Amino acid sequence: MLINSSRLLSDFNALAQIGSTSDGGVNRPALSEAHLEARRWWLARAAEAGLETRTDSAGNCSAILRSPTRPNGRTLLIGSHTDSVPNGGQYDGALGVLAALEVARTIKEAHLALPVHLEVIDFTDEEGTLVGLLGSGAMAGNLTADGLRAPRGGRAELEAGLVRAGLTEAGLLTAQRDSQTLAGYLELHIEQGPRLTQGAFAIGVVTGIVGITSYRLTYTGQANHAGTTPMESRADASLGAATLILTAREMVIRDYPGCVVNVGQMAFAPGAFNIIPGEARLSLEFRALDPKQLAELDAALIGLATVIGRQYRLKLEVEPVGEYPPAPMGQRAQSAIVSAATSLALSYTFLPSGAGHDAQSLAPLTDAGMIFIPSRDGISHSPLEFSEWEECVNGANVLLRAVLKMAEGN
Amino acid sequence: MLINSSRLLSDFNALAQIGSTSDGGVNRPALSEAHLEARRWWLARAAEAGLETRTDSAGNCSAILRSPTRPNGRTLLIGSHTDSVPNGGQYDGALGVLAALEVARTIKEAHLALPVHLEVIDFTDEEGTLVGLLGSGAMAGNLTADGLRAPRGGRAELEAGLVRAGLTEAGLLTAQRDSQTLAGYLELHIEQGPRLTQGAFAIGVVTGIVGITSYRLTYTGQANHAGTTPMESRADASLGAATLILTAREMVIRDYPGCVVNVGQMAFAPGAFNIIPGEARLSLEFRALDPKQLAELDAALIGLATVIGRQYRLKLEVEPVGEYPPAPMGQRAQSAIVSAATSLALSYTFLPSGAGHDAQSLAPLTDAGMIFIPSRDGISHSPLEFSEWEECVNGANVLLRAVLKMAEGN
Numbered sequence: 001m002l003i004n005s006s007r008l009l010s011d012f013n014a015l016a017q018i019g020s021t022s023d024g025g026v027n028r029p030a031l032s033e034a035h036l037e038a039r040r041w042w043l044a045r046a047a048e049a050g051l052e053t054r055t056d057s058a059g060n061c062s063a064i065l066r067s068p069t070r071p072n073g074r075t076l077l078i079g080s081h082t083d084s085v086p087n088g089g090q091y092d093g094a095l096g097v098l099a100a101l102e103v104a105r106t107i108k109e110a111h112l113a114l115p116v117h118l119e120v121i122d123f124t125d126e127e128g129t130l131v132g133l134l135g136s137g138a139m140a141g142n143l144t145a146d147g148l149r150a151p152r153g154g155r156a157e158l159e160a161g162l163v164r165a166g167l168t169e170a171g172l173l174t175a176q177r178d179s180q181t182l183a184g185y186l187e188l189h190i191e192q193g194p195r196l197t198q199g200a201f202a203i204g205v206v207t208g209i210v211g212i213t214s215y216r217l218t219y220t221g222q223a224n225h226a227g228t229t230p231m232e233s234r235a236d237a238s239l240g241a242a243t244l245i246l247t248a249r250e251m252v253i254r255d256y257p258g259c260v261v262n263v264g265q266m267a268f269a270p271g272a273f274n275i276i277p278g279e280a281r282l283s284l285e286f287r288a289l290d291p292k293q294l295a296e297l298d299a300a301l302i303g304l305a306t307v308i309g310r311q312y313r314l315k316l317e318v319e320p321v322g323e324y325p326p327a328p329m330g331q332r333a334q335s336a337i338v339s340a341a342t343s344l345a346l347s348y349t350f351l352p353s354g355a356g357h358d359a360q361s362l363a364p365l366t367d368a369g370m371i372f373i374p375s376r377d378g379i380s381h382s383p384l385e386f387s388e389w390e391e392c393v394n395g396a397n398v399l400l401r402a403v404l405k406m407a408e409g410n
Numbered sequence: 411m412l413i414n415s416s417r418l419l420s421d422f423n424a425l426a427q428i429g430s431t432s433d434g435g436v437n438r439p440a441l442s443e444a445h446l447e448a449r450r451w452w453l454a455r456a457a458e459a460g461l462e463t464r465t466d467s468a469g470n471c472s473a474i475l476r477s478p479t480r481p482n483g484r485t486l487l488i489g490s491h492t493d494s495v496p497n498g499g500q501y502d503g504a505l506g507v508l509a510a511l512e513v514a515r516t517i518k519e520a521h522l523a524l525p526v527h528l529e530v531i532d533f534t535d536e537e538g539t540l541v542g543l544l545g546s547g548a549m550a551g552n553l554t555a556d557g558l559r560a561p562r563g564g565r566a567e568l569e570a571g572l573v574r575a576g577l578t579e580a581g582l583l584t585a586q587r588d589s590q591t592l593a594g595y596l597e598l599h600i601e602q603g604p605r606l607t608q609g610a611f612a613i614g615v616v617t618g619i620v621g622i623t624s625y626r627l628t629y630t631g632q633a634n635h636a637g638t639t640p641m642e643s644r645a646d647a648s649l650g651a652a653t654l655i656l657t658a659r660e661m662v663i664r665d666y667p668g669c670v671v672n673v674g675q676m677a678f679a680p681g682a683f684n685i686i687p688g689e690a691r692l693s694l695e696f697r698a699l700d701p702k703q704l705a706e707l708d709a710a711l712i713g714l715a716t717v718i719g720r721q722y723r724l725k726l727e728v729e730p731v732g733e734y735p736p737a738p739m740g741q742r743a744q745s746a747i748v749s750a751a752t753s754l755a756l757s758y759t760f761l762p763s764g765a766g767h768d769a770q771s772l773a774p775l776t777d778a779g780m781i782f783i784p785s786r787d788g789i790s791h792s793p794l795e796f797s798e799w800e801e802c803v804n805g806a807n808v809l810l811r812a813v814l815k816m817a818e819g820n
Binding site for chain 2: 191192193194195210212214224225226227228229230231232233236238239241242243245246249252253260261262263264265266267268270271272273274275276277280283285287321353354355356378379380381
């Protein structure tokens, strides 16, 4: 049993037109006009296929294939998201949603009677232009009014998006689903990294989604005249920031293999050619798959930042910005993906996801799994995002067969 | 012979009120209303003292004590500037202008017949909120229409300032003075550094003003996902910038004693927590007293930046931003200051000026000298700028006696 690859391609090209940019990317930030248009188009495609459609109070859009034999059966969720980062690519999210729809159509056409309801879902705001994992977080009951007060995309933008979509904050806070009703969650996604391409694997079986901890650090020394202050008398905040960048990287490579660290933002103040930086503000973000390792890395990096501050006579302020715990993928889901890839004679490897995904919201509730396919040069969140169409079809077929395998146990 | 310290103090306090800020500083950017008010007040004080006043086509304000014996004699210039950086201190520039006025008054009251005209001068825009060394540069013939097209303070701000002051660009370009008419230039200024305080010296005899070279450097790598891109696969522009900050400092301390280097500006792009910096833009500024050493330091730092780029697989762009050559002070001027300090039993030391001053415009034209007095903690360009009043009076008396010494040879 295989999906209809030309129908999937036709859908893929149609969706890529909605919010398309001149450089071959798409611009569909969550709850923008383009994103809402994409969702209307997608629901219409699902209805055409004879699937039941539904939009919940968090805006999550679903296309449901009811189990003919088990009206009170559990629901197997499959999907991803149709929103994109600003000026993103055609694959991230869109492929997973369309492949899942194609899987449901294929099963429906084959008149296969699954022992579970199959619900294809397009989650709201995975990318975080508003909140991040908003729809899947709402479904998991992770949202609070407090957490929505100052979202990363700005409160005004969130409110405007909700109004455009006909949603309310109260609706976001009451979209939780009972985990007892769920039979699992499967998501197909591009890898967004180089490992599959480098290893020439067709399929990645995701073992878990890394946890992410982030801080804003500020080193404070003494701004001073860059001409008259001898090198030895300076309390130059740039020295702390520069040393942290280099030693944090060395430490992670040496002591925390598989983990990553990033300093993506940096600003010196006052910020003049001829003034010694009295202040250096930087972002620090690091990721680990194992919760214990993430905690150790946290302590090691903050300890390192503190020692460096003392070394250069700088004050260090540490402001926690965010913390996502690691989300291990379910064993049954991983086995179903391995079995599916094997049945299709596709090479596969196990790997963690370094990026966040809706699956991490679902993982604490149900058996969640992710299927990765190669992405060229590991590029994502860019118009240059690209996967060979054959690789996309491979992923969709693995999703189909993993669904059948997951459904079996119910 | 000594200056009248209480009259000088009264002038100092009066001028500090013009453009005063609530934290004890002054805000008199060049050609601002406060600066123009300060200049009107100063010219009135000069006129009250019976000195001839003059404003040239670059806005430089002068108070002149004509030689009674040598109507065709040369002119000995003494002075500094009344403009300040935004939210600067009370001493930088103001002390030098007021002490020079006091010196002229003292000589006039003593009915001393100098063989030179003594011209006290308040130069326009020393600080560079508009152009930098604007008035002294105009007098030295350093300005060009091209150089005024995009001044560091902005073209619109320059034009607005000229209008407020009743000046024109044509006037700036024609304010040059014939060097044959000049007998020398002496300037009293706070050190803006810690050396005099640390060595417990009353007076600094400036040997020269360091040359300054500045660049804007851009390292370009590859912006990428900070979660999915392995540490080893990155082309992280922050690594080049951080390494340059640390190794440039080490190199200057080790190989170029007395020289300084500063990275005062830094920005990473795209500039997100979760994106590896694809670009790091930074300012690089360095100073040396000796022209040969400045050129060597230039080559060494740009070479270092290039090697670092290769090490981390980053492209390096080097954009020259500015170059001020070193300005050695005149031997006669230095001797006159030493002789003056010695006659007053004041301890002194020779030292270079790490900061720019109007004296560097004058040095190629005439025998230029600078007298430094201690500044507390080396702080300047700040409301915290402070020198003990006794130290200011010492400096004014050294200026007086150095003037008498310089005049002798004419």
